[in-house]
Amino acid sequence: MAIRVAATLRIADRLAKTPSTGAELADAVAADPGALERLMRYLAARGVLGRGEDGRYTLTALGEELRDDHPAGMRAMLDIESWEGRAELSFAHLLHSVRTGEAAFPRQFGRSFWDDLAADPARAAAFDARMAAEVPGRAPAIVAGYDWGSLRHLVDVGGGDGSLLIALLTAYPALRGTVVDQPDTARTAAAAIAAAGLSGRA
Known part of the structure; x- marks a missing residue:
């Protein structure tokens, strides 16, 4: 600590x-x-x-x-006031979660992890940035690892800024897709998809 x-x-x-x-x-x-x-x-x-x-x-x-x-x-990551720090602090209630099946985060902070992010735009932006930073390293293997062209429409749940969906739509021109995420994050994804010239397919 x-x-x-x-x-x-x-x-x-x-x-x-x-x-x-x-x-x-x-x-x-x-x-x-x-x-x-x-x-x-x-x-x-x-x-x-x-x-x-x-x-x-x-x-x-x-x-x-x-x-x-x-x-x-x-x-x-270690900052107690960051999204990561707050998430890790909630593990102090892991025993409670295991015994009851209830989430630890609300017990620590009085609201869900997602509500906590929504209440703090800076933490939410940091969370989105961290998630987006992981996509470039993983996207090539994901794009190549499955015949996405066999699908008509793909829904990327928790798709963040849309980076992965953009990579998939770019590689498979007949594919259509949707990003489902928190409202602000979904708006960011829509803007990125539009900037990539893919609005008509997502």
Whole structure:
């Protein structure tokens, strides 16, 4: 949880610019100086941060991975306030879910995962971007892996920004398709399909 809090507060991004003590960072990250210092001291003990003789903290190689611009993308995933972080926090109620068959997310946050996304456009956009980022690597195998031309109409449920459907419609000129997703996401897909010149088939 300490690493998640550090990711949420973007401590690594700040330390990458300027080595600092907890007290020096507290105002910038809206944290209690004493509590932040204890958190950073713990992270130093775990090898995430380095601590100099002057009490200022720096990033270790492990801590570098918490930078927002790091290619591993760990900061956003660990951010407690992100869609991924909130989804993972709901696993604290996994035992309840297994015992009752009820979803864990509403127990943690008082509403469904999808309602939570709908209530926060920034989180919803981040979710859509993450889902869309996975399509280019998978689309070629999906397009080649089945005779989609044997179908007349394909419905891509949870089709996100329409990238996969666009790839399929492009590869199979007789195929028609529909993306079914959350309303804002479906509108994004419709715009992408139109931009690809495929509106007449989707």
